[in-house]
Amino acid sequence: MLHKQKQKTSSLTIVVKVGTSSICDEVTHFPLLGNLSLMVETILKLKAMGHRVVLVTSAAIGTGLRRLNLPSKPKKLAQIQSEIAVAAVGQGRLMSLYDDLFGQFNQPVAQILLTRNDLADRSQYLNAVNCLEELLAMGVVPIVNENDTISVSEIRFGDNDTLSAITAGMVKADYLFLMTDVDCLYTDNPRTNSNAKPVFIVDDIATLKEQVTVSSPGTSLGTGGMVTKLIAADLATAAGVTTIITRGSTPQNIIAIVSALHSPSPSSSSADVAATATAAPLHTRFVAKPNPLVDRKWWILHGLHTAGTIYVDAGCVRALKAQQRSSLFAAGIVHVEGSFVAQQSARVVHERVDPETGKVVEQIEVGKGLVNYSSMEIARIKGCKSSEIEGILGYADAECVVHRDNMTITGKRAEE
Structure with a gap:
């Protein structure tokens, strides 16, 4: 299991x-040394308390802009290569800054640069996990960032909120702290709506999205916003990681929040919410799922780039979502989109069609899995029985298109 109870609860x-x-001033791009120093001191205090800490950092582009005396990051498509170059300049400067600050306290740090492509191969994923674990065992603080200099849109995490959630899953974290420019999640933008109310605890993100407004983008230097933090919280809690949103300019609050929240079996009762709100600085807590995904299925769901989509019928959906979850067989496949080969990852989707108009009224993502056949092969064997595959293709590498052990079921239940 990806997330498990620690034997030593302290x-x-x-x-x-x-x-x-x-980290960076939005206008001048100068580093906010006060914030960075507080973050470093907070991490050192957490380590002194016996905790293991991983830092996921942004600001390579912001730091690069300062070094190159550029007013803003490139916006036009033709300038994206320039943005990559700016990140290349800034990444070294950013790590140098962290190394200097941690070095004042003789704390070793390590740079970890990742892309989705690095995690798409199972052996590379495990190598990254083992590297992080070894660094933590050695007392090093891993500093993780996306490798912007080689990333393309197809393999980017897109924002470091998502990267931090993936990292939290990889190290089986107890807590993920998403530091932002507000104290917590609000029902609306508190800067423009004085009636916006703080959200203290979340145990159902799907329901939350119907109750709050989180459409505001990130800053001019950043790539995220509150939307990406909800996505990250969804990913992390699925791995059994309690996720916290709180203010980045006061990182010392992490210690108070951990102290207030950490107990052998924290509850989500109203009494607990009230007690936590009183004892700790303002924050939003996303409760970890009680039955987190196992490690391999977490990797399939979140570590892999999705290469295509397999559309299935309602009977197939019922079989996949049954208690004894079935493998995905060709007989239930309607059609396939995208170009992929065997052992790549594909989404499994069911389309609900209006019987009167014949138009698709809803798409339901059923799951994601590693395929045994290419998209061209699946297009030829769709709707066929397993016993017919060899006659159609001239060979049969597997009786199913996706084995149940290589599939993660997601989304809501299809209509009967």
């Missing part, structure tokens, strides 16, 4: 994600 694994707005 020792926690904590991932802290700090955004560009907490």
Whole structure:
């Protein structure tokens, strides 16, 4: 299981994600040394308390802009290569800054640069996990960032909120802290709506999205916003990681929040919410799922780039979502989109069609899995029985298109 109860409850694994707005001034791009120093001191105090800490950091581009004396990051498509070059300049400067600050306290740090492509191969994924674990065992603070200099849109995490959630899952973290420019999640933008109310605890993100407004984008230097933090919280809690949103300019609050929240079996009762709100600085807590995904299925769902889509019928959906979850067989496949080969990842989707108009009224993502056949092969064997595959293709590498052990079921239940 990806996330498990620690035998020693006093020792926690904590991932802290700090955004560009907490590191660089949005206008001058100068580093916010006060914030950075407080973050470093907080991490050192957490380590002194016996906790393991991973820092996920943004600001390579912001730091690069300062070094190159550029007013803003490139916006036009033709300038994206320039943005990559700016990140290349800034990444070294950013790590140098962290190394200097941690070095004042003789704390070793390590740079970890990742892309989705690095995690798409199972062996590379495990190598990354083992590297992080070894660094933590050695007392090193891993500093993780996306490798912007080689990333393309197809393999980017897109924002470091998502990267921090993936990292939290990889190290089996107890807590993920998403540091932002507000104290917590609000029902609306508190800067423009004085009636916006703070959200203290979330145990159902799907329901939350219907109750709050989170459409505001990130800063001019950052790539995220509150939307990406909800996505990250969804990913992390699925791995059994309690996720916290709180203010990045006061990182010392992490210690108070951990102290207030950490107990052998924290509850989500109203009494607990009230007690926590009183005892700790303002924050939003996303409760970890009680039955987190196992490691391999977490990797399939979140570590892999999706290469295509397999559309299935309602009977197939019922079989996949049954208690004894079935493998995906060709007989239930309607059609396939995208170009992929065997052992790549594909989405499994069911389309609900209006019987009167024949138009698709809803798409339901059923799951995601590693395929045994290419998209061209699946297009030829769709709707066929397993016993017919060899006659159609001339060979049969597997009786099913996706084996149940290589599939993660997601989304809501299809209509009967």
